[in-house]
Every structure is written in C-alpha cells, then in structure tokens.
Amino acid sequence: MEIDFVIEKFILVTAIFAISLVIAMYSTYAERKVAAFLQDRLGPDRAGPFGILQPLADGVKMFMKEEIIPANANKWLFMIGPGLAMLCACIGTAVIPWGQDMMVGDRLVKLQVTDINVGLLYIFGVISLGVYGVMIGGWASNNKYSLLSSIRAASQNISYEIGMGLSIIALLLVTNSLSLREIVAQQHGWQWNVLYQPVGFIVFMVCAFAETNRAPFDLPECEAELNGGYTIEYSSMKLGFYLFAEYINMFVSSTIMAALYFGGYNYPGMDYMATLLGPTWAPLFGTLIFFLKIFAFIFFFMWVRWTIPRFRYDQLMNLGWKGLIPLAIANIIITGIVIAIVNKF
Amino acid sequence: MGTSVFYFVATLSVFFALMVVFAKNPIHSVLYLILTFFTFTVHYILLNAQFLAVVNFIVYMGAIMVLFLFVLMLLNLNKQNEPNKSTLLRVIGVIAGGCLAVTLIGSLKSVAIADPLVLKNPSLGLVENLGKELFGPFMLPFELSSLLLLSAMVGAVLLTKKEEKTNG
Structure with missing residues (x-):
C-alpha cells in the first residue's frame, strides 16, 4: 500500500466519476437534440452556441427550485430515495477495465479501479440494487401514483434481472471467467463476444433497457397513466437526482454492453497501432475507441426511445417471462452443446 | 485490524437485526433486514469468500428483499388494519423464542471454537475453488438441492394458476 498507489x-x-457525470449531463442535451432531429425540430439552441450550455442552465434551474417535502411523506426515506438511486448508478463503473495497462514514465498504470475476480457479478448486484432508490422514494412519497410506480418498478426489475442473468451465464460459458478484465482481454482485435453470443447479446440489451427504466419499458414513470410515477412528489435537486441517475445508468449499461460483447477497448489493427503509438498512447487510443462504442450505445438508447412506443404492462411481462427467459435458457443449452462438441474435436 | 472490523460489523448486524424486530412499520422492518443482509455480505468478504458475498448481495438484497418490499407495498399495511394480538399469543411467542435461544446457545457452547474451517483453507470461498468443491465431492447434494428448488418453483406456479374449468 504505497502512497503513489x-x-x-x-x-x-x-x-x-467526473467523466460519468459529464457524459450523463451531456446525455440530457444529446437526448433533446436526437429527439429534435427525429421529429424534425431544432432542439435547445438558446444557451450558448448550439445550446451547448443547456445542461448547465438546467442544473442551475434544478438547484434554484423550491424544495418541497410533502407533509405526510416519510421524511428520511423520502430523502434517502434519490441519494440511493444516485449512489447505485455511480458505483457500477468501479470494475470496468477502461484500457490496457499504460506506461506513464517507467510506471505501469492499470486503467481499472479494481479487478475483483467476481467483477461481472458485482455489476449485476449493483444493477439489481438500483431499484431500491425508486421503490423507497416512491413509497415514502405517500402518493398512490408513486406507490403504483414503485410496485411496477420492482416487478419489472425482478423479471428482467432473470433474463439478464441467464444471458450472462451463456456468456460465461464462452469466456470461462467472471473477471471483467479477463473477459475484455480475451476479445483481442476482432474476437468480440457478440460474434459468439448474438442471441445472448440481444437478450442482454433488451433487459438492460428494462433495468434502466428506459423507453419502451419506462412504465414506472409512464406519464399517461401515472403522471410521472415515483418522481411525482419530488421537486428541486431531488427530482434532478432521479432524472440524472437514469442517464448515469444508461451510461453504465452502455459501458457494460460495450465491454462484455463489443470488445471494450479492443479494435481491429490494435497490435499495429501499439507499435506505432508506443506503450503510453496506444492504451489511451483504445480507451478512446471504447468511449466511441459507448456513445454509439447511448445514441441507440435514445434512438429507440424516440422510435418505439411504450409497451403495455402485460406485454412487458409477457415479453420478459415468455419471450426472453425461454430464449435465454435455449441459448445456454445450445451454447453448452456447441462448446462440448468443439472441445471434443 | 481484521478482528476490530469484525466486531464493528457484527455489532451492526445485531443492531439492525434487533431493529427488524422492534420497528413498528413493516416497511421499515424490511429496510433494516436489507441492511442486516448487507452486513452479512461484509462478513463474507472478511472471510475471503467473495463469491458468496456477491451471491448473497444479488440474491438476498437484490431479489428476495425486493420481493418482500413489493408484497408489503402491495398490502399497504398500517395501524388501522393491524390485527390485535392477544396476551396469550405474546406469552407463547416469548416462550417459543426463549426455547429457541436456549437451544442455540446450548449448541453453540458445544462447538469447539478451536477448529475454524476457514483458516485451514483460506481461499475456499473464491469462485474457482468453490465451483470445484460443489461439482466435485458435493455433486449429488448440490444437484438434489437444485431439484428441490425446481419442484418448489413448479409448485408455486401451479398454486397461483387459476383453475379455468371445473366441469368434472
């Protein structure tokens, strides 16, 4: 435990931490611009050139708003709710390997906060914990709409967690490791896991949409039925935290999808680039590629939101239990059989 | 260092477990139970059982407790519709709890503390070693317990299914 460590x-x-916050901040701006583009509008363009200062203006607005805690709300839990949502959103990135080992001077720096040998399960645990922010906040608001929204969030999360877990099991059969560092390192160059696990990836992605409460699965905050759901009693920065946590979650799930299935910092021709750029800049270039992949996924999240209408609740449950879970189980069985045959010959 | 952390976390575990029992509001009880499970996760990490820690985290904190909370929110229990507990029930509860406590203390006293399994094989809790143990010497009990869980699941689904036609 040296001090430089x-x-x-x-x-x-x-x-x-700073990067995730900035990306989440500019995701709100990007979302409006994407929405505007898809609906043939201009989007925010007043604050700064191209409206680039809009997220700052929104942040200031959120801070300045009056803070209201409903008289019959459970005060402590009402305050814990948004904080918990934010906390769970932020701690997921701790085990992501952001790049290859980098040489700074004569020191080898690992671009990963910690490499625990069950990193994948850790992320899964953090994702499953994320629903508590919504549930606790929704219940503590003491509002019928919030309560309904909490209950919806809980059942939706539990249902899609199963599909997600099953799709991860098929991935583990391929990678033979629970450590994210190893999983990403295995996908050197072009050997991305999505080529071996296309079905697993689709199941995982659909579940990720549901776990982050993004459209078309944003039933907990459905405006038409629940008036905004669990956020209904929240004002000021507490509301801001909930909205912000959603964007951080989106960033984290995009990161996980890019790392697990799309090679993370790996790209074709990386060995050539490594000789060209040297051991300091080549890993950073890989990290840049990683972020480009993440941005592509974030754009995909937004694209889907402004293209596909919201599911009905029974449709959501049918898709989860009767569509994704059997598909994921079939995927595990087929993957297992194929691996057994490949190992035999 | 390790021992003091253990005593700190153990105190927290006991405190939260007591709060589960003493909290008036059932939702608060469940929230304290979640915290209790969280302290258990820390205990597992202290025992170098990372896999068990994460599984405890996912299954108990992330899934089962969400279901508990879900059911309690759906029932929306409050003071008005709480059934009155008679004094007899309370006395019986105290006696039953006391018996359990005596049994537990008695059995714990007979356990030799000088034989900690963890210290003999400190890396037993890591996922690789645990998997080798489960699918090696303990294959049959492991498979049997999964069958047990499967049958329980099928039974639960069967119970919730409505009988569509009752023409005999």
Missing part, C-alpha cells in the same frame, strides 16, 4: 487510484476514481 493510493494517489494513482484516487486520480482514476476521480476521473471516472
């Missing part, structure tokens, strides 16, 4: 990790944690 602590400093290195501290810088890494701060950088990742």
